[in-house]
Amino acid sequence: MHYCSTRGENRLYSAAEVILMGLAPDGGLFVPADPLPPVVLEELINKTYLERAAAIIHPFLEEFSAAEIKLFLQKAYSDENFTDPAIAPLHRLTDRLFSLELWHGPTCAFKDLALQFLPHLMRGAAARTKEGFTTVILTATSGDTGKAALEGFCNVPGTEVIVFYPHEGISEIQRQQMVTQKGSNLHVAAVRGNFDHAQAGVKALLADRALKEKLARRGFKFSSANSINWGRLLPQFVYYFSAYLDLRRTGALRPGEKVNFVVPTGNFGNILAGFYACQMGLPVNRLICAANRNHVLTDFIKEGLYNRNRPFYRTISPSMDILVSSNLERLLFELDGRNPARVRTWMQLLQESGSYRVDRDLRQAIAGIFWSGYAGDDETLATIREVYLRHRYLLDPHTAVGKAVYEKYRAATGDLTKTIITATANPFKFAESVAGALLPHEQTAGRSAFELLPLLAESTGLKIPAPLLNLDRRPLRHPTVIEESEIQASLLDFLGIDKSGLE
Numbered sequence: 001m002h003y004c005s006t007r008g009e010n011r012l013y014s015a016a017e018v019i020l021m022g023l024a025p026d027g028g029l030f031v032p033a034d035p036l037p038p039v040v041l042e043e044l045i046n047k048t049y050l051e052r053a054a055a056i057i058h059p060f061l062e063e064f065s066a067a068e069i070k071l072f073l074q075k076a077y078s079d080e081n082f083t084d085p086a087i088a089p090l091h092r093l094t095d096r097l098f099s100l101e102l103w104h105g106p107t108c109a110f111k112d113l114a115l116q117f118l119p120h121l122m123r124g125a126a127a128r129t130k131e132g133f134t135t136v137i138l139t140a141t142s143g144d145t146g147k148a149a150l151e152g153f154c155n156v157p158g159t160e161v162i163v164f165y166p167h168e169g170i171s172e173i174q175r176q177q178m179v180t181q182k183g184s185n186l187h188v189a190a191v192r193g194n195f196d197h198a199q200a201g202v203k204a205l206l207a208d209r210a211l212k213e214k215l216a217r218r219g220f221k222f223s224s225a226n227s228i229n230w231g232r233l234l235p236q237f238v239y240y241f242s243a244y245l246d247l248r249r250t251g252a253l254r255p256g257e258k259v260n261f262v263v264p265t266g267n268f269g270n271i272l273a274g275f276y277a278c279q280m281g282l283p284v285n286r287l288i289c290a291a292n293r294n295h296v297l298t299d300f301i302k303e304g305l306y307n308r309n310r311p312f313y314r315t316i317s318p319s320m321d322i323l324v325s326s327n328l329e330r331l332l333f334e335l336d337g338r339n340p341a342r343v344r345t346w347m348q349l350l351q352e353s354g355s356y357r358v359d360r361d362l363r364q365a366i367a368g369i370f371w372s373g374y375a376g377d378d379e380t381l382a383t384i385r386e387v388y389l390r391h392r393y394l395l396d397p398h399t400a401v402g403k404a405v406y407e408k409y410r411a412a413t414g415d416l417t418k419t420i421i422t423a424t425a426n427p428f429k430f431a432e433s434v435a436g437a438l439l440p441h442e443q444t445a446g447r448s449a450f451e452l453l454p455l456l457a458e459s460t461g462l463k464i465p466a467p468l469l470n471l472d473r474r475p476l477r478h479p480t481v482i483e484e485s486e487i488q489a490s491l492l493d494f495l496g497i498d499k500s501g502l503e
């Protein structure tokens with residue numbers, strides 16, 4: 001498989017280059033340049049998650065041998081890393097509705113599915129290019145990517161990881177997970193502002209040629225652990241297939257029967273993986289893009305106008321508090337006849353005026369696959385409560401947004417297609433909101449997330465996930481707080497580079 005940029009610089013790249021670079025030199029995102037490899041579903045029905053993963057992923061990574069890919073997968077999805085042997089198990093809510101639990105990894109969110117695998121791939125890719133560079137993995141996080149990247153790359157030789165998170169935009173547990181992280185190659189800073197500021201800062205660093213040349217002279221090369229990196233998306237194709245195959249195996253789906261997926265969406269990475277899975281032959285009826293009060297994507301999917309000129313709201317689903325969804329660029333490229341000139345125009349408009357509009361044909365192409373809706377915080381809390389009372393099943397706020405939007409979809413369309421909600425986080429990770437939804441106010445008022453964890457465990461009979469135990473007692477290792485304008489200085493500082501020495 002060769003790759004190219006969505007912004008059309010006339011060059012092809014290998015998988016190893018794409019994974020190491022993260023972002024294309026022209027500022028675009030890497031996408032496959034060759035036809036997508038088809039997946040023979042019938043052959044995978046009785047296979048394990050790892051076997052399915054190898055079959056689906058390998059054609060995208062042809063420079064790697066089958067044995068290497070298998071080894072990477074075994075390490076990534078080991079028993080130590082994932083508490084459920086199925087890796088991404090399905091939980092049946094009704095005959096028509098299933099929750100795909102993507103939160104059994106070490107940081108309790110779906111990002112682990114990709115970020116436990118990516119470090120192995122990056123090391124393999126670095127060994128292939130034989131350049132001997134230290135890879136600097138730059139990461140902007142809305143809360144979950146940062147911790148998953150720190151965990152995945154902890155003490156991985158040849159890498160330095162730098163995570164920027166919004167100072168006030170994440171949950172108490174998410175923050176504590178990051179600021180207490182151990183590992184000699186890991187650096188974390190809070191940036192004043194929201195996720196979009198952190199992401200814009202990181203993308204600017206990745207696109208800064210002069211800075212890159214200077215760092216290269218000191219033996220450093222940038223990459224990214226955000227879903228702008230193709231290596232983040234690739235492992236995510238697998239669970240879309242695997243969920244479908246599990247339903248085929250149990251007989252819940254007939255051959256040829258289609259499914260819907262509901263995806264709580266922020267940066268459009270997870271749902272884009274679902275889109276690519278469809279393009280590779282997964283029988284999908286609709287991909288339902290669920291948003292919170294920051295519903296820029298819902299408006300775009302419904303009206304064809306992407307407009308980030310609007311208030312930014314902090315919600316109880318912080319990992320979806322995003323106004324600039326980077327991966328949408330890949331979808332536009334794929335559905336608009338792979339026309340890089342048009343993508344460049346839109347991205348320039350977005351950069352300069354904060355909005356762009358697509359034509360009717362593209363809007364219809366999008367509407368042929370996607371449906372979108374949004375749910376506010378009150379609806380989200382009510383959904384957590386309802387689902388718990390009706391099904392004795394606990395949803396985190398992001399997944400609850402998905403469930404609330406699914407109900408709107410059902411009401412709007414009457415569609416009875418069997419549906420899988422991607423459950424993106426363990427409910428304990430957002431204990432404040434979840435306990436608030438379930439328990440009387442007197443019990444939860446004034447308590448920290450860490451006090452609420454045991455309360456939530458006791459009242460539901462569920463166990464606090466091991467990675468969240470005693471989190472509040474671990475020493476603070478990453479106290480840095482910076483302004484957006486200090487992102488570059490902070491990077492140099494973390495890498496031990498004297499700023500004046502760079503000139």
Ligand SMILES: *Cc1c(COP(=O)(O)O)cnc(C)c1O
Nearest residue numbers: 144266267268269270319424425
């Ligand atoms: C990252 C994240 C999302 C959003 O996923 P995208 O790939 O950014 O669209 C949703 N829920 C949770 C819990 C997350 O961590």
